[in-house]
Amino acid sequence: VNPAYVPESAEERRFLASYDPRAYDAIGVTVDVVVLTIRAGGLSVLLVNRTSFPHRGAWALPGGFVAVDEDLDAAAKRELAEETGLKLDGTGAGAHLEQLRTYGRPGRDPRMRVISVVYLALVPDLPTPGTLVRPALRGSARSGGSDASDARFWAVDDLAGEGAGALAFDHGSIVADAVERARAKLEYTPLATSFTAEPFTLGELRRIYEAVWGVSLHAPNFRRKVLSTPGFVLPVGERSEPGDGGGRPAELYRRGDATLLHPAFLRPPA
Amino acid sequence: VNPAYVPESAEERRFLASYDPRAYDAIGVTVDVVVLTIRAGGLSVLLVNRTSFPHRGAWALPGGFVAVDEDLDAAAKRELAEETGLKLDGTGAGAHLEQLRTYGRPGRDPRMRVISVVYLALVPDLPTPGTLVRPALRGSARSGGSDASDARFWAVDDLAGEGAGALAFDHGSIVADAVERARAKLEYTPLATSFTAEPFTLGELRRIYEAVWGVSLHAPNFRRKVLSTPGFVLPVGERSEPGDGGGRPAELYRRGDATLLHPAFLRPPA
DNA sequence: GCAAAAGTGTTCTATGTACACCCATGT
C-alpha cells in the first residue's frame, strides 16, 4: 500500500485495505546520474570508485536505491550529493538535470533485478565554493551507508581509450548514451549555457560547443548566429577582464529565456 | 537475488549467498505503451477501458507489471498484446517502439509506489490481418488476468476536448508528452514512414506529417524535400492504383535506410 | 611592432518558399 496516496472515496479505502502489494516479485529501483562538465577543454564525466562488492574498485556512476516515498528527481539529487558532494539545488545557477532513460536488462546487476532510471546533469566547472560544490575528495566527511569512497571527473575521451568495459555494470554504454544526448541537445536547445557560469563571453560559449562536438567553429559566424537566435543570450552591457596573452576584452552575456533554438544550431556535417 | 545473473567468480558467489534483497522497500515496476496511429486523417492513441479497481471505468494506457526476469521492451510488447491484441513482433513491417520516459511521482498509483517505464509505439493503421492486428474488441477471446476489457483508438484532439483529466492515473499528461515526442521526431528522423504500410505514396507520407503536426504542407515542395534527403525513401518503380475521385496515380516508395534526416524537416513556424 | 582574441563587412552559395503550369486519371 502506498503511504503517499490519499484515498478519494470509501470504495477506494475498502479496496486498499485488502490489497497485497507482495503479490508481485520485488524489483529494485535505482537512480544514477551522469554529470557532464567541461574540464581543460574536454567533455568530462563524474565517476565514483566503488568500495563495496558489486564491481568493487571499478569506477561507476553515482547513484543508489530510491526510497519508497521519494520522487525520482529528488532521489537523483540526494544520491549525487551523498556520493560526490555535488549539490544541484540552491539558487541553481545554470545546472541542468533531465531524465536520460531507464536501463532494465535482466542480469545487469548481480544483487537482484534492478532497473535504473538514469539522469543527465550538465554543470559548470566551478572550482570555487558556491551553489555548486566540487566533488568530495577522499578523506572528507561523508555520511555513512554509501558505496562510494572517492569521486573525480574523467575525460570521456580517456574512457573510450581504456575501453568502455572498464566501468562498473553497464555504465560504460550509459555514459556513451548520455554524451550523445548532450551532443544532440546542443543543436536545438540553449543547454550549452548550462556548462558555464554567468556571465559568460561568446568565446567561452563557442569553446563549449567545440569541446562537446569535438570540432572547431568559425568564431565570427558563431557570434552572428548566437546573437540572431531569439532568446539564446542577453547582453549584460559589460566587458570581461582581458586574458593573459592579450586579446580584446569580450562583451558579457547571460542566458536568455528560450528553451528551444529557432533556427537550430546544427553540427557541421562529418 | 537475481536469477538471470551468472556469477563470474567464487567471490561473487559468496557475496550473493549472503545478500538480502528485502533490505529495500518494494517498489512496483510497470510498463505502459502509448500506441499512436493515423485514423481518419487524425492522430489517434490506443486506450483500454479499465475493469478492475484503480480508476475502474476510466480509459488508460495498456500496460502492467514487469515480470522479475523480463526485459522492459519485452514486457511492453507482452502487455500490449495481452490487453489489446496488437502484436508488434513478427516481420515488424514498419512498427516502431522506443522508450518515452519513466514516470515515478509518489502517489500516482493508489495500490503502492509504482514507477512506470512508458514506451512509445508508432504503427500503421492496418484494418486487415497481418503482422499487426487490430485491437481485440469486447467479447473476443482473451487470456485471463488482465485489467482491460475493451480497447479502441481515440483521436488525441478529442481527448483534449474531454479534458486530459479524464484518463486514468497520470496517463493524460503521458499521452501529451508522447504526442510532443512524436511531433518532434518527425522533424529529424524518418519515423513518419512507421505510420504507413509499404509501399506508400508521397501524398500519403505528406498527409501523415499534416495529421501529426496539424498543418497543411505545400505538396510540390514536400516532394522535392523528401526526394532530396538521402536515405529517406526509395522508389519502388511502380505506380499506385488510381483513387475514387480521379487523380493521377502516384509513384510508390518504401523506407530508406537512414535513421536521421539530413537536412532536417522542420515544422513551419507557428 | 607583434601576437592573440574579439568583432564587423561583404560575397557567394545553398536552402526554403511561392507561384505557374503540365500530367494522368475518374466522372
Added chain:
DNA sequence: ACATGGGTGTACATAGAACACTTTTGC
C-alpha cells in the same frame, strides 16, 4: 469538359559558409 491529386520548372528570399579586415588588449 472539369475536378482531383501527382509532378515539374523557375524565380525570389533568406540563411549559412568563407574570406578579408578592423579593434583592443598583453608583451
